[in-house]
Amino acid sequence: MDSARRPILFVTLPESGLANPLLVLAEELSRQNVPDLWFATDEPRREDVKRISVGSPVEFASLGEVVTELSAVTWDDAVYREVTQSSRFKAHRAVVRHSFKPGRHEEKFHRLAAVVDEVRPALMVIDCISSFAIELATSRGIPYVLSVPFVPSNVLTAFMPFGKGYTPRDFPVPHTGLPYPMTFAQRVSNALFKWRTLAMFCTPEMSKVVAEEKRRRTAHGLGKPSLMARIDHADLVLCNSIAELDYPFEIPAKMRLVGAMVPPLPEAPQDDGLSRWLDEQSSVIYAGFGTITRLTRGQVESMVEVARRLQGRHQVLWKLPSEQQHLLPPEESLPANLRFESWVPSQLDVLAHPKVKVFFTHGGGNGYNEGVYFGKPLVVRPLWVDCYDQAVRGRDFGISLTLDRPRDIDVDDVLDKLTRVLETPSFRENAERLGALQRAAGGRETAAELLLGHPALAPARA
Structure with a gap:
């Protein structure tokens, strides 16, 4: 017989830029009365998740309180000044130094693992920055869809020399703010950004962090860390943009450009x-x-x-x-x-x-x-x-x-x-x-259709 229970679990960090597109998508599935919807994020977003149950219920699964190192909203003023300084590379380096904390990612990994044990999702939908969720889905063999609230090249371009990427070798590295094509001086600056990113992981301080991350991943049966692994292992990548808002390159077939995630308007008719x-x-x-x-x-x-x-x-x-x-x-x-x-x-x-x-x-x-x-x-x-x-x-x-x-x-x-x-x-x-x-491009409706067409959501045969 067919089993109708095929839970979908959304997972995101609490920042508005990451969580809001997924809230819109989950609400659209609720509007279509899709059953077994779950939304896992940090405790401060509990009420936001409650509000999106406009049809079928969307259950909130708490990942606990916000971890300061993982949330830019909670960084102190000194860190804020460091990550928003005028030097593009130094700001990029500061973001990595303050957010690459294997121990804090491990905390979220275990909290999410408890949710997964309860929900037993057929499919996970994960924001592209929540590496702990991507790691958990990969280690458990759970199919996942990646949500990207940036232009497509942001997650398809290598940050380091010789790193795997889906964009041309001379494409501007994310966070450089460089145009495409570039002048000779800009190409040199772009290449240096990659080499400096590699070099910052070779310092004694960061080498210890890298070793800690390697031990953590080994314990979970995960391979060597790679930014492109989140793309490679994903069944589908939903990008909230269109090709015309990025510089041209060949976009992989698994990435679907659905445009901005916008709910039915007016969103706040009482205002x-x-x-x-x-x-x-x-x-x-x-x-x-x-x-x-x-x-x-x-x-x-x-x-x-x-x-x-x-x-x-x-x-x-x-x-x-x-x-x-x-x-x-x-x-x-x-x-x-x-x-x-x-x-x-x-x-x-x-x-x-x-x-x-x-x-x-x-x-x-x-x-x-x-x-x-x-x-x-x-x-x-x-x-x-x-x-x-x-x-x-x-x-x-x-x-x-x-x-x-x-x-x-x-x-x-x-x-x-x-x-x-x-x-x-x-x-x-x-x-x-x-x-x-x-x-x-269709936004939330196209994204919902793509999700609901995923083979993992087909009725299971008992």
Whole structure:
């Protein structure tokens, strides 16, 4: 007889950029009344998982509290400054040093193992950064689908010389922010980035960490670590982008470009106040720099001055976290065209609104793809690592401009970039053209169809 129980287990770290696309996908399966859905992530996302049970239930499986080393949101200010410094390589090195912690990954591995023992999933859907989940699926022989919220080359390009990759040898390494094709000097810089990445694992400190990781993997019956192993062992890779938002190369057949993961809109229909305010405006600049960005008092004051100089032409809607709002000048001195919110109930609803004309963003993978999905041109203030990669692609594809001095938020620089993007029709036209391609890729519906067609979910014969 056929057995109907074929659980799907979603696994992700709690960061919005990684978790949100999977929440949208799990919600879509719930909407289609797919049974036996489970979602494993850290405790702070429990309520978010509860909210996506719109049809069949999605069960929350706790992976415990957030591990500081694995979550950029919880890094202290000293680490934050290190991973967001202006040197692309030093910032990349800092991210690796602070997140490559075999012992902390092992903790999550064991917590997830207990969940897997309970759920006994037929298929796992894993964000591409959750290496502990990929390792567990591999060691247990559980088929898995990888979720990639970045441009495709981010997970298909080798970081080290002679390393396996799916992109050409001269392709820009992730986190370099280099264009393609490159000048001779840029090619040299790209090659040095690879060699310096290799060299940083040869220091006495990192050699001990590598040895610890090797012992851990051996204990679980895993082979030598390789970034491409997560791709090679995956049954399917769902990338939340499209080929036209990356530099051209041959994408492997197992990677399916489904576009941005966007839920049915409006996502927050109860938010009447913000919607009415947007309706009443003629032109709105939306500024949202992600959940990781920490602005200084000087940077906050610069943003206020940017809004002041735009008064009479554009309104500015700024998502500024409550813990940074004490850096604002006194309320009576704020310009009338500036509206700040500690949290926007749905960034997607804001980006979809016709009165929003440009997205001022940090350039993370989700923001890059979501802004374009709604046909909005971008001005990018890159924060760290992959943000520079999205920024250079957006510039080259004519959908965005990047600040010259992003760390300072120079007022004249910001005004120049915003004005040029707003007043040059080609930015909007290119964004709308690529947005149409994003929407045509199918997003959550295409991803759900691909998942449900996986052989692991076929009824088992008893």
